[in-house]
Amino acid sequence: MNTTTEDTDDRARRSIGARRNPASQEAILDAAEAVLEESGIGGFSIEAVARRARAGKPTIYRWWPNRTLLMLDVYRRFKNARGFPDTGSVRGDLIALLQNHLLGFWKDSLCGTVYRAIIVEAQNDPDAAKALYAYQEERKKATEVIIERAKARGEVAKDVDGRLIIDMVVSFAWHQLLINRLDEAMGSIEGVVDGVLMGCAGYKR
Known part of the structure; x- marks a missing residue:
């Protein structure tokens, strides 16, 4: 079976974030805390945290399916x-x-x-x-x-x-x-x- 570069890249993208990386997790939690401090509950969202952490939304959603679970981990x-x-x-x-x-x-x-x-x-x-x-x-x-x-x-x-x-x-x-x-x-x-x-x-x- 021939494997193309596109297939390899696709598998790599799917594997990113499958397992929590401690350093990445702490960076995301730091970003979540900063968003809460600056914008409060009303301005808190996965999208805002992703922008602050410079992380992909799919990775954050994979680790924290919704904003409530992310807030709980910050707490x-x-x-x-x-x-x-x-x-x-x-x-x-x-x-x-x-x-x-x-x-x-x-x-x-x-x-x-x-x-x-x-x-x-x-x-x-x-x-x-x-x-x-x-x-x-x-x-x-x-x-x-x-x-x-x-x-x-x-x-x-x-x-x-x-x-x-x-x-x-x-x-x-x-x-x-x-x-x-x-x-x-x-x-x-x-x-x-x-x-x-x-x-x-x-x-x-």
């Missing part, structure tokens, strides 16, 4: 760079979680706007909803270390459902994000944490 980079608090007490840890990793984090950066947009768009996009759910499960599972440390210190009973505690704290934060009451919610953090912990069997303050 994930910010979150992954932040370790969970270890204040020495479960109460202190949960207060720090809300102050620094959820409400405060969203309030003081573009990330709150980005995450709110992701949640909204996930309501009408099954793929985005699936990706958001998977991300949330991953984050909540990692955050459970706060409750595991509390169990080891004897602050809460061994049979306390750590995932449920984290879910209640995160749900409060989500609600405040969606109704855009982050500033006001900062003053309620200690009360929310105390209320959640009072329901934990064996919690010792």
Whole structure:
């Protein structure tokens, strides 16, 4: 079988971007972050990111089928760079979680706007909803270390459902994000944490 130069070039074009290249991925995410900073959610699109990154739209669409998934990966980079608090007490840890990793984090950066947009768009996009759910499960599972440390210190009973505690704290934060009451919610953090912990069997303050 004879292979023409055109056939070879066509196969090469189809193979480009089939597997994510770490350097290219970071360049695209950098470009996506820059577009969000400069143009906001309304001006954010795959096309705008492609222009900024000088990358082909087909490659970006292959890695991120829609703009919501791309925004989620931009957001994930910010979150992954932040370790969970270890204040020495479960109460202190949960207060720090809300102050620094959820409400405060969203309030003081573009990330709150980005995450709110992701949640909204996930309501009408099954793929985005699936990706958001998977991300949330991953984050909540990692955050459970706060409750595991509390169990080891004897602050809460061994049979306390750590995932449920984290879910209640995160749900409060989500609600405040969606109704855009982050500033006001900062003053309620200690009360929310105390209320959640009072329901934990064996919690010792």
